[in-house]
Amino acid sequence: MGLSIRALGITSTRSMRKDSVRKNSLQEKRSVRTRMLAEFWFYFAENRGAVIGLRVFALLVLLAIAAPLVAPLPPSEQYRDAFLTPPVWQEGGSWKFILGTDAVGRDILSRLIYGARFSLFIGLVVVTIAISGGVLLGLLAGYCRGVIDTLIMRIMDVILAFPSLLLALVMVAILGPGLLNAMIAIAIVLQPHFVRLTRASVLNEINRDYVTSARVAGAPPLYLITRTILPNCLSPIIVQGTLSFSTAILDAAALGFLGLGAQPPTPEWGTMLAEAREFILRAWWVVTFPGLAILLTVLAINLVGDGLRDALDPKLKKS
Amino acid sequence: MQLPARVYEVKELVVSNQPIISAVDLKRYYSVSKGLLRKAGVVKALDGVSFELAAGKTLAVVGESGCGKSTLARLVAMIEHASAGELLLDGKSVYSNKSASNKIGGNKIKLNSRETRQAVQVVFQDPYASLNPRHKIGTILEEPLALNSKMSAEQRRSRAESMMQRVGLRPEHYERYPHMFSGGQRQRIAIARAMILNPRVLVLDEPVSALDLSIQAQVLNLLAELQREFGLAYIFISHDLSVVRHIADYVMVMYLGKVVEAASVKVLFSEPRHPYTVALLSATPTTDSRVRKKRLTLKGELPSPLDPPDGCAFNPRCPNASKECRKEQPALKQAEDNSRQLACFHPMATQ
Numbered sequence: 019m020g021l022s023i024r025a026l027g028i029t030s031t032r033s034m035r036k037d038s039v040r041k042n043s044l045q046e047k048r049s050v051r052t053r054m055l056a057e058f059w060f061y062f063a064e065n066r067g068a069v070i071g072l073r074v075f076a077l078l079v080l081l082a083i084a085a086p087l088v089a090p091l092p093p094s095e096q097y098r099d100a101f102l103t104p105p106v107w108q109e110g111g112s113w114k115f116i117l118g119t120d121a122v123g124r125d126i127l128s129r130l131i132y133g134a135r136f137s138l139f140i141g142l143v144v145v146t147i148a149i150s151g152g153v154l155l156g157l158l159a160g161y162c163r164g165v166i167d168t169l170i171m172r173i174m175d176v177i178l179a180f181p182s183l184l185l186a187l188v189m190v191a192i193l194g195p196g197l198l199n200a201m202i203a204i205a206i207v208l209q210p211h212f213v214r215l216t217r218a219s220v221l222n223e224i225n226r227d228y229v230t231s232a233r234v235a236g237a238p239p240l241y242l243i244t245r246t247i248l249p250n251c252l253s254p255i256i257v258q259g260t261l262s263f264s265t266a267i268l269d270a271a272a273l274g275f276l277g278l279g280a281q282p283p284t285p286e287w288g289t290m291l292a293e294a295r296e297f298i299l300r301a302w303w304v305v306t307f308p309g310l311a312i313l314l315t316v317l318a319i320n321l322v323g324d325g326l327r328d329a330l331d332p333k334l335k336k337s
Numbered sequence: 338m339q340l341p342a343r344v345y346e347v348k349e350l351v352v353s354n355q356p357i358i359s360a361v362d363l364k365r366y367y368s369v370s371k372g373l374l375r376k377a378g379v380v381k382a383l384d385g386v387s388f389e390l391a392a393g394k395t396l397a398v399v400g401e402s403g404c405g406k407s408t409l410a411r412l413v414a415m416i417e418h419a420s421a422g423e424l425l426l427d428g429k430s431v432y433s434n435k436s437a438s439n440k441i442g443g444n445k446i447k448l449n450s451r452e453t454r455q456a457v458q459v460v461f462q463d464p465y466a467s468l469n470p471r472h473k474i475g476t477i478l479e480e481p482l483a484l485n486s487k488m489s490a491e492q493r494r495s496r497a498e499s500m501m502q503r504v505g506l507r508p509e510h511y512e513r514y515p516h517m518f519s520g521g522q523r524q525r526i527a528i529a530r531a532m533i534l535n536p537r538v539l540v541l542d543e544p545v546s547a548l549d550l551s552i553q554a555q556v557l558n559l560l561a562e563l564q565r566e567f568g569l570a571y572i573f574i575s576h577d578l579s580v581v582r583h584i585a586d587y588v589m590v591m592y593l594g595k596v597v598e599a600a601s602v603k604v605l606f607s608e609p610r611h612p613y614t615v616a617l618l619s620a621t622p623t624t625d626s627r628v629r630k631k632r633l634t635l636k637g638e639l640p641s642p643l644d645p646p647d648g649c650a651f652n653p654r655c656p657n658a659s660k661e662c663r664k665e666q667p668a669l670k671q672a673e674d675n676s677r678q679l680a681c682f683h684p685m686a687t688q
Binding site: 228230232235238249 | 467480
């Protein structure tokens with residue numbers, strides 16, 4: 019399948035090239051975007067790990083969306099005659115609960131499928147908030163320097179000086195418990211990494227000759243920041259973003275464990291993990307499956323992040 | 338270095354002698370903090386440089402690294418604001434009245450108009466750093482047009498393609514990224530980008546020193562052709578005297594932020610007077626053994642610009658230095674025979 023997708027990428031770029039030779043302006047305008055997409059896919063598909071990661075991630079997203087259709091049982095239903103049932107392939111397991119049940123008799127598989135919704139949602143929202151805020155502040159600090167730079171960076175240092183979970187805890191305590199507030203708190207805690215990363219890249223790029231030549235060509239500051247500098251700073255930010263995705267899921271789980279994040283019946287992976295901690299020796303499946311789910315998701319996203327970075331970096335492209 | 342004969346041809350250009358660009362006592366100081374408790378130092382990167390340059394002419398600026406020639410290039414290209422002095426384009430100051438950032442280290446620059454910015458363009462030394470790695474060649478070339486003109490996408494494309502052809506790139510290069518090109522091709526792209534706004538002055542900051550010798554000649558030829566065709570004025574920063582000798586009309590020798598000798602290329606190369614110029618010229622590799630014996634080699638290094646020596650900045654390394662040189666700074670004056678400007682109390686004798 020990986021091969022077929024690669025082949026598809028090649029043929030589509032080729033056919034697009036043919037299109038561009040034909041000087042049909044209307045068609046050309048439309049084909050520019052598809053050509054860019056096809057080109058992007060061609061380079062992305064060269065990285066097999068990234069394609070696998072993307073497929074796993076897509077599967078997760080599909081599962082999350084179609085959870086009510088896919089899940090065999092309702093996620094919060096307690097089966098009182100089946101506490102801590104082992105998974106189906108172990109002695110005492112049954113096909114009703116494929117991955118077993120937890121301490122109060124809920125089906126783990128169904129909870130995992132529903133949990134994908136929460137975990138992905140948390141990761142997405144947190145990373146979006148953290149990246150947008152962090153990149154904005156980082157660009158500002160790196161481009162303006164001086165007082166603005168000092169001010170932003172010292173505030174970020176203060177945030178970094180606290181243990182991240184403690185700070186999130188304090189913020190949730192102020193904002194009030196709940197998943198949304200937990201997400202905002204985690205986003206603020208993760209933000210300094212993006213600010214620093216962006217600022218460092220901006221400082222690195224801003225004195226390069228190509229930025230100077232854009233200035234000599236008459237580029238106004240906003241154009242310089244968004245069109246010339248920012249695209250060249252994106253690679254590390256994308257990678258950091260995928261890493262933060264996993265941190266966000268884990269932090270949200272920790273907050274849930276402390277009763278400040280997702281509230282108990284919610285089938286959130288981290289909360290499940292936390293709830294099952296005391297059964298780690300007696301019933302391995304209660305802890306293992308949520309943990310595996312988190313691991314798989316994080317791994318898949320990191321692989322996609324790697325592939326994205328490679329595909330977005332023109333230096334790695336061949337002619 | 339063997340250069341093809343085309344470069345040697347005398348350029349017969351009918352141009353007015355009215356200078357396009359001129360500098361009056363340009364200065365650029367940087368403040369450098371030496372630590373919390375000590376007073377901030379001032380580096381006089383450029384300390385009073387004046388010149389005039391007419392269309393179709395090339396002014397070469399030579400000197401060791403750290404002598405301020407790149408600072409001069411940045412000032413003339415309007416990348417940085419002068420700390421003092423004036424930069425004139427067609428006799429009018431390029432700075433707008435509002436840009437009062439003459440304070441040391443200030444870098445805000447306001448020009449009097451868009452046209453001023455367009456009239457002076459720059460080609461940098463390192464063609465690997467001067468092209469945006471994320472843009473295709475077409476985008477790179479069209480960027481100045483998109484920013485400065487109201488041309489439609491098709492007009493821009495045809496202008497970019499004709500410019501690509503002019504500098505010797507093929508049309509299919511339009512869709513490629515900079516990293517797919519060799520150094521020489523990249524420098525052609527950089528030149529095309531500088532040329533696309535129809536500038537009148539081109540600042541060339543060591544444009545060939547990062548290139549192979551064989552490529553250097555091609556790029557120099559291209560520059561010479563463009564100059565003839567468009568009547569461009571070049572400010573050519575270099576430390577390679579053999580290149581300067583072939584491309585320049587006038588040469589300015591700089592030492593520690595100041596001009597020590599300026600003359601036409603013929604005069605300067607045939608009878609240099611300033612000891613530093615003599616030393617620079619004799620440092621050029623040559624196969625002629627008679628010349629090699631007479632070499633004047635310099636001892637020591639360029640003094641720290643933070644703490645320049647008293648008197649003439651060159652006195653610690655100068656073979657002719659006297660008491661006077663250690664006390665007083667020689668001013669740049671017209672020499673008696675009017676052939677050059679010279680800043681030296683004890684110039685070398687003419688042969």
